Amino acid sequence: AQKVTQAQTEISVVEKEDVTLDCVYETRDTTYYLFWYKQPPSGELVFLIRRNSFDEQNEISGRYSWNFQKSTSSFNFTITASQVVDSAVYFCALGANTGNQFYFGTGTSLTVIP
Amino acid sequence: DGGITQSPKYLFRKEGQNVTLSCEQNLNHDAMYWYRQDPGQGLRLIYYSQIVNDFQKGDIAEGYSVSREKKESFPLTVTSAQKNPTAFYLCASSERGQGEKLFFGSGTQLSVL
Numbered sequence: 001a002q003k004v005t006q007a008q009t010e011i012s013v014v015e016k017e018d019v020t021l022d023c024v025y026e027t028r029d030t031t032y033y034l035f036w037y038k039q040p041p042s043g044e045l046v047f048l049i050r051r052n053s054f055d056e057q058n059e060i061s062g063r064y065s066w067n068f069q070k071s072t073s074s075f076n077f078t079i080t081a082s083q084v085v086d087s088a089v090y091f092c093a094l095g096a097n098t099g100n101q102f103y104f105g106t107g108t109s110l111t112v113i114p
Numbered sequence: 115d116g117g118i119t120q121s122p123k124y125l126f127r128k129e130g131q132n133v134t135l136s137c138e139q140n141l142n143h144d145a146m147y148w149y150r151q152d153p154g155q156g157l158r159l160i161y162y163s164q165i166v167n168d169f170q171k172g173d174i175a176e177g178y179s180v181s182r183e184k185k186e187s188f189p190l191t192v193t194s195a196q197k198n199p200t201a202f203y204l205c206a207s208s209e210r211g212q213g214e215k216l217f218f219g220s221g222t223q224l225s226v227l
Binding site for chain 2: 009031033043044047050052091097102104107
């Protein structure tokens with residue numbers, strides 16, 4: 001079964017705090033892809049990052065960083081020094097090995113308070 | 115600018131009425147998708163198409179229909195058989211292949227009158 005779990009439904013932080021969004025996935029595929037998307041209030045999902053299952057290197061992009069651990073089936077997302085513009089719903093997704101199918105978590109709504 | 119255009123942004127459906135949501139892309143992508151988003155339930159796949167004149171049902175296809183006559187267009191019809199159509203509908207596209215990222219439209223909010 002393919003499944004993505006985002007246990008945190010809503011998170012609120014004060015501006016400049018660091019925040020980590022959790023993502024746990026299930027798959028029997030040996031080759032798979034993991035994604036994070038951001039959905040601001042406008043509604044359109046915006047791609048943030050993609051990882052394939054053979055690349056466990058952590059990645060940093062500005063204030064964003066991602067920690068991929070196959071041993072715990074997790075792909076967590078950290079925002080450092082959060083800003084009000086980071087307020088959005090964040091989705092973690094799993095890309096199957098076949099068929100162009102994607103499995104989304106239920107999303108984490110992040111509110112950054114000024 | 116390349117992207118995905120969804121229209122209308124808001125749509126109202128009367129009982130027993132079919133409505134069609136438009137999705138057009140100029141990214142030259144082969145694959146296109148329709149997702150339904152309900153509060154607290156994430157995105158659920160309705161239909162997807164990997165090539166013109168071919169499409170497959172997703173997890174919640176009942177009460178919906180699609181067509182893919184042109185590469186650029188993937189309209190979704192919400193039929194009267196869909197008893198709970200109120201939701202936010204997102205169209206997406208991607209290059210064909212494994213693990214390609216999705217590009218999304220800005221969505222259509224469908225409500226029942």
